[in-house]
Amino acid sequence: MKLNKYTIGLLTIIGIVIGWVTLGGSAAVMHMTSSTEFCLSCHTMQIPYEEYQGSKHFSNAKGIRAECADCHIPSDPIDYVITKIRASKDIYHEFITGKIDTEDKYEEHRLAMAETVWAQMRANDSVTCRSCHSFDAMDTYEQSENATKMHEYGIENNQTCIDCHKGVAHFPPEIEMSSEAYDNLLALTEETKPDAEIVYPIDTISIGDFGRVNPTVELKVISHDTDFRTVQISGYQMKGAEQVLYMGKGQRAIIATLTDEGQAALNVGKFAEDEYGNAWRTAELIAKTDAAVLGNIEPLWRYAEELDNVYCAACHSIIPANHFTVNAWGPVAKSMGDRTDITELNLEILTKFFQNHAKDVVGH
Numbered sequence: 001m002k003l004n005k006y007t008i009g010l011l012t013i014i015g016i017v018i019g020w021v022t023l024g025g026s027a028a029v030m031h032m033t034s035s036t037e038f039c040l041s042c043h044t045m046q047i048p049y050e051e052y053q054g055s056k057h058f059s060n061a062k063g064i065r066a067e068c069a070d071c072h073i074p075s076d077p078i079d080y081v082i083t084k085i086r087a088s089k090d091i092y093h094e095f096i097t098g099k100i101d102t103e104d105k106y107e108e109h110r111l112a113m114a115e116t117v118w119a120q121m122r123a124n125d126s127v128t129c130r131s132c133h134s135f136d137a138m139d140t141y142e143q144s145e146n147a148t149k150m151h152e153y154g155i156e157n158n159q160t161c162i163d164c165h166k167g168v169a170h171f172p173p174e175i176e177m178s179s180e181a182y183d184n185l186l187a188l189t190e191e192t193k194p195d196a197e198i199v200y201p202i203d204t205i206s207i208g209d210f211g212r213v214n215p216t217v218e219l220k221v222i223s224h225d226t227d228f229r230t231v232q233i234s235g236y237q238m239k240g241a242e243q244v245l246y247m248g249k250g251q252r253a254i255i256a257t258l259t260d261e262g263q264a265a266l267n268v269g270k271f272a273e274d275e276y277g278n279a280w281r282t283a284e285l286i287a288k289t290d291a292a293v294l295g296n297i298e299p300l301w302r303y304a305e306e307l308d309n310v311y312c313a314a315c316h317s318i319i320p321a322n323h324f325t326v327n328a329w330g331p332v333a334k335s336m337g338d339r340t341d342i343t344e345l346n347l348e349i350l351t352k353f354f355q356n357h358a359k360d361v362v363g364h
Contacts, residue, residue: 033084034069042094047106048170055169066132071169072117074127083120111173118162126161133161146332153323164316177310177346181303188299189292194224196295199231203345205291207233210262215345216300216352217255219293228288239271239279249280251326253355256285304353311342311350321357329354 032038039045052058057066073083093099100106100113121128135155140148150164166172185202192199199219204212213219219231235245235255242263247253258266262285269282294300308318315336324332333351342350355361 034073036067036069039068042090044090044094044100044106047103051170057169066169070131071128074124075131076127079124079127110171111175114166114170114173118166121162122160129161129165146335153319159317166315172315174341175310175314176341177307181306182346185294185299185303186292189294192293192295195221196293197221199229199293199295200297200300201289201291201293202300202349203291204348205289205293207231207256207262207285207287207289209259210265210285210287211256211258213256213289214254214352215349216297216356218297219289222286228290229293230286230288233285233287235283236280237266237268237283239281245283245285246280247326247355248361250274250276250278251355251360252330253326253352258285262287300349301353304350307342307346307350308353311340311346312336315339321354322359322362324354324358325360326355326358329358 040049052068057071059065074080094101098105100109135151138151140151143151153159154164182202189202197220199221201213201215201217201219203215205215207213213233217233219229219233222230222232224230233245233256235247236249236251237244238246238252243258244254245256245258247255256262265285265287267284267286271279271281273279312318321329329351333347333354337347337350
């Protein structure tokens with residue numbers, strides 16, 4: 001049967017209409033279900049929405065707002081469709097399982113949900129971030145010195161945005177270090193031999209009337225008895241700050257804090273100026289302690305690496321200790337630690353790990 005040109009024209013028009021309705025309707029539905037208003041129609045999205053309202057992506061001096069879709073839905077057609085299909089599980093959990101329908105449930109699953117998003121963003125090289133941000137467009141003079149250094153580091157090491165900006169719009173999961181790891185360290189101190197030649201404290205320890213010594217500091221054992229070890233602490237003093245001992249000349253990593261009695265008991269060298277005009281001298285102190293100590297530093301460094309994975313990597317990728325100098329690590333670690341609930345002791349151990357493996361110590 002032959003079709004005349006009118007029939008062919010009619011079928012073509014019908015096909016176009018069906019196609020327009022099908023594709024156009026699908027596109028309209030996809031667009032509508034990508035709006036922030038649609039996301040908020042699920043009450044389980046109230047928690048992340050309130051967090052987002054407190055972020056720079058919601059309100060800032062420039063008046064630029066990134067909506068939910070801007071961060072979570074790639075613009076590439078294929079990735080767009082795949083993301084929408086994946087998102088259908090949210091509808092399922094909203095109306096069927098009630099997986100995160102209370103604040104407690106939401107917090108219980110926060111880490112798993114965050115890791116899913118982080119993995120997607122690593123896989124697509126943070127494409128949604130890069131739709132607005134690019135290294136080429138950054139004015140580094142408007143950034144802090146640390147931010148500039150970190151962006152340079154990210155470029156050199158092929159990192160992606162989400163490696164460092166995990167808490168940019170929503171609170172990152174609160175990951176806490178179990179006390180079990182430190183308890184294991186404490187148990188290891190019981191295995192330290194009485195005649196160990198070198199020992200390392202796992203906490204800030206007392207040296208009697210002479211002052212206190214920080215964790216991880218190398219102590220040379222001079223003698224020992226049933227209750228005490230007589231140890232030698234070796235470091236450097238800076239003129240004008242004689243109450244503290246530093247790790248090295250020009251390296252402001254405090255290893256001990258001394259009383260007047262402690263300063264008087266020091267065996268010191270002569271002051272010599274460094275390239276910055278600060279005067280330094282060697283200083284040694286012999287003191288007694290009954291504190292728990294390790295005979296090997298490696299368990300302490302492994303513990304510090306665990307702290308790094310828990311408290312640092314929760315927000316950004318691991319930064320090698322040899323990326324900064326001893327003096328740079330002090331303020332960097334403190335500023336980062338202030339953003340977490342890491343304890344004072346754990347932050348000190350972690351800082352000492354960074355400083356003892358800094359680039360001006362290991363030579364990289």
